Amino acid sequence: MSYVHRCLIVPAALTPQARLFTEQLAGPPGAGMFITPLSPTGTAPATHYISSGFIEDTFAAVLADPQTMFSVCQQAGVNVTLTACQVLLGSSDVSNDQPFDVLARLGLKLVAEDA
Amino acid sequence: MRSRSRGPDMSPAERVAAMMASFVGPAKQWLVPSDMSSLFQDSAGATPVTASGQPVGRILDRSGAGNHMAQVTAPSRPVWQSNALQFDGIDDILLSVANVDMRGASQVTVVMGLRKLSDVGGSSGVSFVLEHSEYVTNPGFVLFAPLGGAADGFGAGVNSGSGNAAVSVGAGYAAPVSAVLTGLFDTSAVALEKVRVRTNGLLSPNRDSAGGTSAFQNATLGLGNRPTPAVYWFNGAIYGLIIIGRTLSPDELWVCEQYMAQQVGIAI
Numbered sequence: 001m002s003y004v005h006r007c008l009i010v011p012a013a014l015t016p017q018a019r020l021f022t023e024q025l026a027g028p029p030g031a032g033m034f035i036t037p038l039s040p041t042g043t044a045p046a047t048h049y050i051s052s053g054f055i056e057d058t059f060a061a062v063l064a065d066p067q068t069m070f071s072v073c074q075q076a077g078v079n080v081t082l083t084a085c086q087v088l089l090g091s092s093d094v095s096n097d098q099p100f101d102v103l104a105r106l107g108l109k110l111v112a113e114d115a
Numbered sequence: 116m117r118s119r120s121r122g123p124d125m126s127p128a129e130r131v132a133a134m135m136a137s138f139v140g141p142a143k144q145w146l147v148p149s150d151m152s153s154l155f156q157d158s159a160g161a162t163p164v165t166a167s168g169q170p171v172g173r174i175l176d177r178s179g180a181g182n183h184m185a186q187v188t189a190p191s192r193p194v195w196q197s198n199a200l201q202f203d204g205i206d207d208i209l210l211s212v213a214n215v216d217m218r219g220a221s222q223v224t225v226v227m228g229l230r231k232l233s234d235v236g237g238s239s240g241v242s243f244v245l246e247h248s249e250y251v252t253n254p255g256f257v258l259f260a261p262l263g264g265a266a267d268g269f270g271a272g273v274n275s276g277s278g279n280a281a282v283s284v285g286a287g288y289a290a291p292v293s294a295v296l297t298g299l300f301d302t303s304a305v306a307l308e309k310v311r312v313r314t315n316g317l318l319s320p321n322r323d324s325a326g327g328t329s330a331f332q333n334a335t336l337g338l339g340n341r342p343t344p345a346v347y348w349f350n351g352a353i354y355g356l357i358i359i360g361r362t363l364s365p366d367e368l369w370v371c372e373q374y375m376a377q378q379v380g381i382a383i
Contacts, residue, residue: 001157001162003156003169003170003189006190008190026189028158028187028188029157029158029187029188029189030188030189031187031188032187032188032191033188033190033191033206035206035344036205036206036348037346050205050206051190051191051205051206052190052203052205052206053170053189053190053191053192053194053203053205053206053207054169054170054189054190054192054194055189055190056189059189099203099204099205100204100205110205110235110237110346110348111237111346112235112236112237112238112346113237113238113346114237114238114345114346
């Protein structure tokens with residue numbers, strides 16, 4: 001098994017779905033992602049959530065293409081449509097950049113206060 | 116470097132090892148990120164860390180108490196680089212695999228070698244680089260990096276059973292900065308002596324008051340944020356950590372801080 005770095009940012013509205021997918025597709029290492037809230041001002045409410053670090057290379061491949069995600073979901077018995085995979089990945093930012101570089105690029109900040 | 120004390124001609128590392136071996140009980144931890152044999156990429160400890168830039172999903176406790184740290188969630192694992200655990204300030208945190216049992220201890224000494232890369236933190240510039248228990252509401256202890264942005268670059272906090280107290284080292288430790296940070300915790304002491312903080316061997320004159328005399332708890336230890344992660348992510352590197360459930364003598368403290376300075380690569 002090898003790991004690759006990914007910085008993943010998903011819209012807040014899709015975060016529950018992203019959490020479900022990552023846990024179901026990656027297993028325990030995919031559970032507990034997207035716990036850090038973001039917003040353009042650094043204050044609540046969160047508009048996005050971020051997860052950044054090393055993930056298994058096989059999981060990185062799933063995140064690179066909606067069709068691949070859909071196929072893996074079907075194999076795993078996850079009830080999802082291709083459209084849902086397209087929407088999730090199409091509205092998320094997935095890169096191998098460093099997280100604070102991505103935040104600067106997207107104009108987002110860590111939410112600095114507890115919810 | 117050799118100990119300044121009389122007695123056996125041992126290195127600081129050897130003296131720390133002897134100190135850990137002679138302390139009986141579970142209230143201790145000794146993390147040595149420069150020791151690759153204690154590092155694993157996964158939380159189960161199946162895949163060893165073999166090169167710089169790899170994630171650390173598990174680090175073994177060398178104190179003998181078995182207080183190992185791990186992270187199941189893959190992206191939340193720190194990265195091993197330059198003999199240190201690098202926390203990204205986004206979502207990296209290590210948690211004790213089981214509760215760290217500090218119930219027998221009302222006095223705790225914590226010595227950490229670290230490099231802080233950011234003073235942003237969350238909620239008024241606060242980052243928790245270490246927390247045992249949830250110190251806001253329960254007996255517990257904390258190291259901050261920073262405590263209040265660049266103006267309060269490091270700090271320590273304690274809850275002794277009736278409210279909590281936090282002390283800052285004050286100015287002079289704005290990020291980026293490397294340091295040996297020491298927290299001296301004694302819940303049985305008078306109100307203004309329950310928590311003191313040292314940086315690079317120097318005791319801060321700052322004090323804060325807390326009530327209560329409760330011993331510490333059997334609770335989760337977090338590195339990089341609170342055990343229940345909030346907005347207080349630590350951005351920087353941890354080069355080593357010593358926790359021991361007693362007050363150290365001045366000579367023992369000097370040895371631990373010298374040892375940790377060696378791990379960080381600074382002179383103090």
